Amino acid sequence: MRPRIAVIGRRAVSVSGLRFSATVAAEAIGDAVFGAGGEPLVLHGGQRDRLAELPARLAGFDGVLLPGGSDLHPSRYGQAPHPRTEPDHDEQDELDLAVARAVIALGIPALAVCRGMQVLNTVCGGTLVQHLADGPVPHLDALHEVTVEPGSRLASVVGDSAFKVSSYHHQALGRLGDGLRVVARAADGCVEAVEHTEADVLAVQWHPEDLFDHSGQDAALFRDLTDRAAARRAATRKERPA
Template sequence: MSRPLVAVVGRRAAQVPILRFSATLAAEAICEAVWAGGGEPVVLHGPAADPLTEMPRRLARFDGVLLPGGADVEPRRYGAEPAPETTGVVAFQDEFDLGVIRAVIDLDMPALAICRGMQILNVALGGTLIQHVVETDTVHHNAIHQVHVKRGTRLHGIVGTQSIDVSSYHHQAVDRLAPGLVVCALAADGVIEAVEHRRADVVAVQWHPEDRHADSITDAALFADLVDRARKRKESSR
């Protein structure tokens, strides 16, 4: 049986060199994780001339979608002025990702969103972001830390436990939750660590499951779950 095709949304180079470096490493690790989970990763790039109205057509050949991490989301997209800490904004990337998310929901495609992917999912559906998370002695969001998973959520069914260690490096986070999303995991300081869509087949996490320095078993389960959902879509479309 052929592997289900998973579109890994490509990333344009941010203006901040370290973001370009980290995005490249993350893309490689994500593609490897999708492959290890049984899927066929295909990077989806967007030339500037590509009309976003074509996104449903472009995604139609795929069985699942993965939105990885990346640069900060432009604050004006959720009605805020940029804070001094907001960096590396790439306008076209925002447009491209928003087009992907809208098409994913319209087509009811299986999707996993990671870090920036979760943030722009929230923005796309009408939510807002914290532009700069204040670090505390309780949680460091640029290191391995513990996350509490809510029972009864889809995420709990995937990882099979209420407490997991995750590897994250971010300074923005979900503020006002968008309609249609449900919180399924929190950090000890109250930062939202994972959400899922009430109707669409979308799960999103704030941490980086492709970074296997924390809990590799539960992180691998996220990719395996995405591939499993994509495989079911592939089989049902025959």
């Protein structure tokens, strides 16, 4: 059986064919997880008064994927909004932050993408740069190279050679959160990947789902998630009484 990967759903005000709001996930994320051997299942956040149930719900999955999305509200990391910051839903913020906390506390294998990495940094006590000034490396809707830290866990997954990634963000990590280690950067110094020193979490600023079907490094990120999830599934099954 494929390991069950919870893809945290995004709130959408309207979706074609539906009369009301929806919980959605990008098809590319689902394709990438499925192509790597996992079973992607969209996790509906539900009402905010049910968030206390979230750890128990997540414990039933083998892995978690925190995808990209809109800007996290700056109040979540102690700042006033920048004019270019565009927060979306408070409910989405609360869900994603709760997921990140639960993943760390429960030790669930996880991959965080773009906003997901920013959420991870926030729950670990870090901050964000709310808007990146134009510079030598284009970060919004562009391809650029990242350099991976040799000897890091990320390097064991994607190798330690520089490679091009699909980038779509205007914010970035500011002060690094506790328990996180920077493991990849762009040429301008922008943090492109972090890994948690204790929890089973890897996070990237770029969108590996964009190029997974012809980028060996991006495909490897999803295989790594499903491999870690499969290992958790096997260990959990052994722990259950006969």
